Amino acid sequence: QxxxxxxxxxxxxxxxxxxxxxxxxxxxISSVNWWNWVRQxxxxxxxxxxxxxxxxxxxxxxxxxxxxxxxxxxxxNQFSLKLSSVTAADTAVYYCARVGGYSSAYxxxxxxxxxxxxxxxx
Amino acid sequence: xxxLTQSPGTLSLSPGERATLSCRASQSVTSSxxxxxxxxPGQAPRxxxxxxxxxxxxIPDRFSGSESGTDFTLTISRLEPEDFAVxxxxxxxxxxxxxxxxxxxxxx
Numbered sequence: 001q002x003x004x005x006x007x008x009x010x011x012x013x014x015x016x017x018x019x020x021x022x023x024x025x026x027x028x029i030s031s032v033n034w035w036n037w038v039r040q041x042x043x044x045x046x047x048x049x050x051x052x053x054x055x056x057x058x059x060x061x062x063x064x065x066x067x068x069x070x071x072x073x074x075x076x077n078q079f080s081l082k083l084s085s086v087t088a089a090d091t092a093v094y095y096c097a098r099v100g101g102y103s104s105a106y107x108x109x110x111x112x113x114x115x116x117x118x119x120x121x122x
Numbered sequence: 123x124x125x126l127t128q129s130p131g132t133l134s135l136s137p138g139e140r141a142t143l144s145c146r147a148s149q150s151v152t153s154s155x156x157x158x159x160x161x162x163p164g165q166a167p168r169x170x171x172x173x174x175x176x177x178x179x180x181i182p183d184r185f186s187g188s189e190s191g192t193d194f195t196l197t198i199s200r201l202e203p204e205d206f207a208v209x210x211x212x213x214x215x216x217x218x219x220x221x222x223x224x225x226x227x228x229x230x
Contacts, residue, residue, distance in 0.1 A: 048219040061218040095166055107214035108157040112166035
């Protein structure tokens with residue numbers, strides 16, 4: 001059974017860079033799945049951030065693309081998120097999530113991390 | 123991008139009743155690539171339905187999904203106490219993947 005665990009600073013200063021890592025266990029990061037980030041501002045709905053395949057191929061939400069980098073570390077079986085030039089609007093619970101497979105038919109989120117709250121504040 | 127509009131915003135029902143939650147897409151969703159999730163306070167979302175009508179592993183059969191054109195429905199046939207939560211629909215037919223704003227199912 002796959003498990004995902006987010007980690008990273010819970011507080012980031014405005015204009016700084018938000019950095020999170022998702023450690024994967026129970027599945028190989030080199031499997032046929034895409035690995036995703038999703039966020040949820042306090043009391044609000046869900047927003048897809050982007051995804052990465054173990055080859056390094058990525059797909060980003062255009063609303064964040066200019067500030068976003070998602071990378072993968074196969075040696076550590078983990079993937080990471082970097083979001084630059086953050087503002088208070090980036091305050092949210094950040095989830096990492098796995099989709100059901102490689103093709104379009106499987107891009108639903110079947111496994112999630114517990115989420116980590118990141119607050120942007122000085 | 124595809125905008126998903128969920129209704130109602132809040133649904134107040136009693137255990138044992140039937141719940142019908144709606145999700146309308148602003149345009150056609152490729153190949154019925156629509157999922158439903160349940161989220162309880164302080165928890166990550168849990169996948170219920172994918173492909174508009176296929177139940178995820180371990181999901182009770184009181185949960186069912188259907189579609190008619192750009193309208194999608196999640197039905198809970200007989201509400202159990204643990205079903206009271208927020209429900210989100212999500213389309214994954216085209217990027218960026220998008221979610222509805224959620225329907226809160228509360229105990230009446």
